Amino acid sequence: MISTIEMARRIRVESLKMVARARASHIGGALSMSDLLGVLYAKILQVNPKDAEWQERDRFILSKGHSTVAVYAALALRGFISPKELETYAQDGSRLMAHVSHKVPGVEFSTGSLGHGLPFGVGRALAAKRLNRDWRVFVLLSDGELNEGSNWESILFAPQHRLDNLVAIIDYNKIQSLGSVVDIMDLHPLADKFRSFRWAVREIDGHNHDEILEALTSVPWETGRPSVLIAHTVKGKGVDFMENLLQWHYSTPKPEQLELALAQLEIKI
Amino acid sequence: MRTAFIEQLIIDARINPRIFLVVGDLGYSVVEPFANEFPNRFLNAGVAEQNMTGVAAGLAAEGYHVFTYSIGNFPTLRCLEQIRNDVVYHGLPVTVVAVGAGLAYGSLGHSHHAIQDIAIMRSLGEIGIWTPSDPGEARACVKHLSVNPRPSYLRLGKAGEPKLHEIVWDNGSPLQIRGGDSDLAIVACGSILENALKAADLLDRIGIRVTVFSCPKVHPLSIKDVSVLAGFRRLAVVEEHLESGGLFSALHEKMHRTMREGQLMLSIALSSSVLGRVGSQSYLREIGGLGPDSIAAKIFEWKSSL
Numbered sequence: 001m002i003s004t005i006e007m008a009r010r011i012r013v014e015s016l017k018m019v020a021r022a023r024a025s026h027i028g029g030a031l032s033m034s035d036l037l038g039v040l041y042a043k044i045l046q047v048n049p050k051d052a053e054w055q056e057r058d059r060f061i062l063s064k065g066h067s068t069v070a071v072y073a074a075l076a077l078r079g080f081i082s083p084k085e086l087e088t089y090a091q092d093g094s095r096l097m098a099h100v101s102h103k104v105p106g107v108e109f110s111t112g113s114l115g116h117g118l119p120f121g122v123g124r125a126l127a128a129k130r131l132n133r134d135w136r137v138f139v140l141l142s143d144g145e146l147n148e149g150s151n152w153e154s155i156l157f158a159p160q161h162r163l164d165n166l167v168a169i170i171d172y173n174k175i176q177s178l179g180s181v182v183d184i185m186d187l188h189p190l191a192d193k194f195r196s197f198r199w200a201v202r203e204i205d206g207h208n209h210d211e212i213l214e215a216l217t218s219v220p221w222e223t224g225r226p227s228v229l230i231a232h233t234v235k236g237k238g239v240d241f242m243e244n245l246l247q248w249h250y251s252t253p254k255p256e257q258l259e260l261a262l263a264q265l266e267i268k269i
Numbered sequence: 270m271r272t273a274f275i276e277q278l279i280i281d282a283r284i285n286p287r288i289f290l291v292v293g294d295l296g297y298s299v300v301e302p303f304a305n306e307f308p309n310r311f312l313n314a315g316v317a318e319q320n321m322t323g324v325a326a327g328l329a330a331e332g333y334h335v336f337t338y339s340i341g342n343f344p345t346l347r348c349l350e351q352i353r354n355d356v357v358y359h360g361l362p363v364t365v366v367a368v369g370a371g372l373a374y375g376s377l378g379h380s381h382h383a384i385q386d387i388a389i390m391r392s393l394g395e396i397g398i399w400t401p402s403d404p405g406e407a408r409a410c411v412k413h414l415s416v417n418p419r420p421s422y423l424r425l426g427k428a429g430e431p432k433l434h435e436i437v438w439d440n441g442s443p444l445q446i447r448g449g450d451s452d453l454a455i456v457a458c459g460s461i462l463e464n465a466l467k468a469a470d471l472l473d474r475i476g477i478r479v480t481v482f483s484c485p486k487v488h489p490l491s492i493k494d495v496s497v498l499a500g501f502r503r504l505a506v507v508e509e510h511l512e513s514g515g516l517f518s519a520l521h522e523k524m525h526r527t528m529r530e531g532q533l534m535l536s537i538a539l540s541s542s543v544l545g546r547v548g549s550q551s552y553l554r555e556i557g558g559l560g561p562d563s564i565a566a567k568i569f570e571w572k573s574s575l
Contacts, residue, residue, distance in 0.1 A: 102359060108330070113350055120355055123327015130309055131294045131331065150351075153320030160315075189533060 001042055004209045007077060008038025010197025012238045013265050014073035014086055020036070020258040022090035024098055028248035029142060030070040032173040032233040039212040040138065041074040049079035052105040058135050059124050062141035063117020064171065068100035071107065080106035109177050115148025117141060120167060122154045125166040136219070140169045147185045159198035164220035168228045171206065173235040175246055194228045206231025239264055270426040270460070271299050273404035275300045278336065278463045279303050281415035282310065284559070288415060289328055293321050293339035295544045300338065305468035309362065318343050322363070329361035334418035338366045339380040341374055345390060345422065357393050362418030366425060370459050371509030372543070372553040373427040379545050383424070388514020390422045397421040398488040399441065402462035403433040406485050413441065426460040433462055441486025442494045453572060456480065456482045456498065457507040459514045464554065467561035472568060478566070486531055487516050490523045503575070505535045505568050509559060512538035524526040535571050537564055
């Protein structure tokens, strides 16, 4: 297995290439969560590329479905799909839809409309409890997505049912669709909100692999409580001219920008 | 009808360990027997229909056949996108159950009048829609759904609906409830069938003997499903729902390409004048044009004008 650092680097590289090739959007949020995915797919998730439907696998759900390129990249790097298939991303007839698709091996759930992943993940976590199974459910959400009321229904529900097999990860990159989180629907104090809803909460630097690894290897942090990992991240992380800019929620890198970005990630096209 | 539903669900759950009931904090004095007998397959999800439906999809993805239960528009319109994306798109076995079809909660007002739901749910495509007319049909629908787990919507009346017929069915095709000797048939779905049968009685008194069908399955309809209606030159479609997108639309969409010359359909649906009005179900049915007299008069005028 490659290191978490190398996994994250390759996720970024493949994500950039996919978005550029398809002239697609949403690279900023894919880059902000690449380190989280690198650790998840290299070290945390108990999954089997040879048997994507393996019953005892951990369930990973991407609720911020628009950032799917990073998940497709991770799945290719883990052998669920071929690296060659990444070239079809968002092309006519491809199964690699530009919002995460359950038709791709290794993907549990299609999302795209925000606020759907957590309720679904809660249902799967509840099923594990009712069926006395040990697998866990990880749901990766965006910060802007927390504007959706459906999430707060789930945030109330999960502790009520003692779903300590559920881990919500917030990619808290501080920028949502039309501006800064703080200017649109400020989430502060986010950790306190979750604590008051009876979740076990940790806040980390979402680009520090030691912190991510330590947090995710030690779940559940409190018996009987769901865990939420608030990962402070930088939108566009890893490519200096994309970092912290709203523009990269939308823009497609031009060929010379792609070259520059890949050079920063130390790889040739 | 809700009692028939829960009784049949309990019977089916005894032999089918995948049946799971999720309620949206509703079902007082209805759902308790299920909760008591199957505590590990029962959940009160609280007053949170979006989460309820997402949770149901999650449970269904792990192998359960989940019945979500609430009233009126709450389990359908409040969480429509969860039904569309989470349940239907993923093809998961979730049956959405709504109690209070049409104007059953008449005095509770506009929020509780389920009179657009068939149109909206039907437009989702790959979802079965079942609208039993009496407790016997409700039981048959549950039995059918229990062995055919897929995205589905079960539209129930409330309580105390009379038994309207003894006819047994298995696949939900229109059932002939009453025979006639004219070329005219009434097709109805849901408990408004009672008024359709009363209208048939009234027409009978003036020598017009119409055939009456109940149509418990509204969607999807196949050509085969509607073949029993093909022989009638005139079909009056009665439904406790606004005209747009309901049973009339469903039948017309399926039949119009194969209708014979001179074959005609009449929609007898709720008039929009019922919107915002309050009262008992029978009062509102009258206002909306679905009292037995109104139904009979519309059919008589229609027949006379042709």
